[in-house]
Amino acid sequence: MPKSAYEQAGVSIDRGNQAVERIKSMVKKMGVQEIGKFGGFFPLKGNLRHPILVSSADGVGTKLKLAFLMGVHDTVGRDLVNHCVNDILVYGAKPLFFLDYLASGRVEPKVVGEVVSGVLDGCLENETVLLGGETAEMPGFYRDGEYDIAGFIVGIVGKANVVDGKAIRRGDLLVGLPSSGLHTNGYSLARHIVFEKLHLKVSSKVSELELSVGEELLRVHRSYLKPVKPLLEQGLLKGMAHITGGGLLENVPRILPEAVSVAIEKTWPVPPLFQFLVQAGSVSEAERYRVFNMGIGMVLVIDPKKLSRVEAALEKAGEEHFLIGQVTENRGRERVRIG
Amino acid sequence: MPKSAYEQAGVSIDRGNQAVERIKSMVKKMGVQEIGKFGGFFPLKGNLRHPILVSSADGVGTKLKLAFLMGVHDTVGRDLVNHCVNDILVYGAKPLFFLDYLASGRVEPKVVGEVVSGVLDGCLENETVLLGGETAEMPGFYRDGEYDIAGFIVGIVGKANVVDGKAIRRGDLLVGLPSSGLHTNGYSLARHIVFEKLHLKVSSKVSELELSVGEELLRVHRSYLKPVKPLLEQGLLKGMAHITGGGLLENVPRILPEAVSVAIEKTWPVPPLFQFLVQAGSVSEAERYRVFNMGIGMVLVIDPKKLSRVEAALEKAGEEHFLIGQVTENRGRERVRIG
Incomplete structure (x- = not known):
């Protein structure tokens, strides 16, 4: 198949779609259907009084270099989810849903699949769902075989149950x-x-x-x-x-x-x-x-x-x-x- | 001041904190106070029947290279917010809050400040708030003067008002x-x-x-x-x-x-x-x-x-x-x- 002008410029929509399909089939097993569309849906249930959404964004930092060196790509997603979960847990919030961002110079469906399977493992471990995400192919940004990931979590806590440190006293x-x-x-x-x-x-x-x-x-x-x-x-x-x-x-x-x-x-x-x-x-x-x-x-x-x-x-x-x-x-x- | 072992390894917590302070002072003007802690708080108000949260993650892609070439860093944040807003708007959802992820090899407080000021402009333009974010310094990941950004948005729509295309018919x-x-x-x-x-x-x-x-x-x-x-x-x-x-x-x-x-x-x-x-x-x-x-x-x-x-x-x-x-x-x- 001749390369399109876009492929010559280093971006493959087909390869991107292949990665998305791989993610979709994994996500389907979790019972969430909306991935691959524009955004993910999360119906708010329950009757929490004065609900507060607590949200955090994070990355994995240069721990990723270890994953690259070892060729192990299915753990950094767990790092990412767990880090985000802990960041909202400190306020007493329990996770509702998670989204990821994965950027690389060239989308390798196999690697993307491994990274996202780690994200899904992390979501399962924390009883939360992967509501969506973005897989970006950015030629000239990342070295061959490298990528960056970011995670974003939304949790919820009732106003009366927020843990905020205000009650901390001498002697605690x-x-x-x-x-x-x-x-x-x-x-x-x-x-x-x-x-x-x-x-x-x-x-x-x-x-x-x-x-x-x-x-x-x-x-x-x-x-x-x-x-x-x-x-x-x-x-x-x-x-x-x-x-x-x-x-x-x-x-x-x-x-x-x-x-x-x-x-x-x-x-x-x-x-x-x-x-x-x-x-x-x-x-x-x-x-x-x-x-x-x-x-x-x-x-x-x-x-x-x-x-x-x-x-x-x-x-x-x-x-x-x-x-x-x-x-x-x-x-x-x-x-x-x-x- | 002698360099710490961490600085020798390419990471400066001080430089990171300097960037965070710059962002904090900008965010304060918007009336959101929680940035720089672990997560951001968003109290859910109103009495929407069957509220649904709609969320999306996105990046700016290689448009960033243009920003680097031109040395203009205060517009990509607007790109990011607007892109995310549109992605949830298609379902009828209006934005509640936004978070960003900004990664570079070396945190330059001036550039970070410009990028985040663009994010804040985008938030203001869309009547939403910047609830948090992560500024990551990742030596060896990005070229000098380059960075990547990702954005996460959460919006809300009542179940009865979801726009999902299901009613689309021949002749529309x-x-x-x-x-x-x-x-x-x-x-x-x-x-x-x-x-x-x-x-x-x-x-x-x-x-x-x-x-x-x-x-x-x-x-x-x-x-x-x-x-x-x-x-x-x-x-x-x-x-x-x-x-x-x-x-x-x-x-x-x-x-x-x-x-x-x-x-x-x-x-x-x-x-x-x-x-x-x-x-x-x-x-x-x-x-x-x-x-x-x-x-x-x-x-x-x-x-x-x-x-x-x-x-x-x-x-x-x-x-x-x-x-x-x-x-x-x-x-x-x-x-x-x-x-």
Whole structure:
């Protein structure tokens, strides 16, 4: 078949449609039909009083480079969905629907299919639906075999159930939930340390780590929906912070009222991956808690009187957890002291 | 100040925060306060019966290359918002809120500020709010000075007011609303023709076009919200198609019931830009209506009995319009005949 003028310019509508068909057939299995049209429909049901939509947009950052290096494309979609779910969960919102944006220089239906299957896995894991998305072919923007993805989530919470940190007081406790790895932050530095400084490959094994460095770095950003949902339903949480870019140092202050600061104690076991990275990269104390999550992916702020109920609910959900600090009076600029 | 390990790896949290501050101050003027936290809040008001959320994700595609070449960064955000608004408008939905994703190799606060100011202009123009967004710094992903953007929109429509094309019958009329240029589609081909085949520069003037080729190509993708809103409110529309990638040939069929096809007649004046591109690029008849909008950015499908009311409302809104065809019986694979 002769190439059309458009194909000569590097864009194939047929290849794009092929990818869309692949996605459609996957999405159909989820019971959502509207993909491939202009927009997706989501009927609002239930009788929530004063419903508030909570929405967030995010990407996976340079973790994608790991996926490219390893040729593994079906996990970054889960990273993306889980990251977005956590970002609205911190306000008490449960996900309604998700949309993705996937851009590459040349649409490879196989790779697109793998990426979107990861997105769908993430949606299923979080009991949400993929309502739509855009697959963009942009010649000259991305290197061969590379792509970027962005995700967009909409959730809902009743006004009375919003968790916004306003009730946080001196004496409240900080409970940390474990991360599954780097999640989606700190990859530029991690790659610099592992590949440029240490000259390792993704398949390299080091004594400190269970899996290959590539596999360790690509571990999926986990969702906290399942363990946190029962806590929300019992009204046990005053505030939550998802530990993403900026680490504990920048994410915890986002939810603190003016009157308070927090004192974090290093009570939790820092996972081997972080120990390895900060040592090999000589990453300073101050920087490591800003760039990496250091093993804590979600921080819950609770009334000390509710600690036993919180612990019981987390244990019931099979969720490990650490008492990592408490709320203090405001100490000025240093809102988070890690001692 | 010495560079941190993270900065050496190419990522600056400070530079990112600087960009976020710039965006925050712009957003504050719009009366939305939640940007920079994890997610944005949108209280659902009103008493719409059976409300349906309609959502869409989109990008600007390789039109961005034009923005880079011209060093103009404050229009692509308007392209993005308007494109998304049109994509949900076709179902009768009015925008509630918008989020953006902006990724570059290195966050330049000035450029980010310009891009986001365009997004904000787009939001204002469409009476919607920027509820949040992500600004990602991804070293090694994008060329210096380049970036990609994606937009996500959520709108709402009452179930009884959904425009879905189901009522379209043989004999219905197609009304075309003019595009303002290429909108956001066909740029890879247009750039190939203009810059590679003709060796023109963005500043080049050609006799066929009013402005420089760069300015002509960068014209903002228009929003159809203002002219279409009164038609929706009067219940005058059976279907709408936003003419994006795939052109009239692929977008009109998206809303047609199985029983019908459409016959389009070239009754409208094809704007000089399209005449210039198809001639210079020897773009075949079949391909031009698939790659370019050819001057029609939105197609309305109406009952012929309502034509005079539709025309009166469009005239009142100051909107040019063309009777471009009619609905016929289903002609098999050829759902759109352009004669």
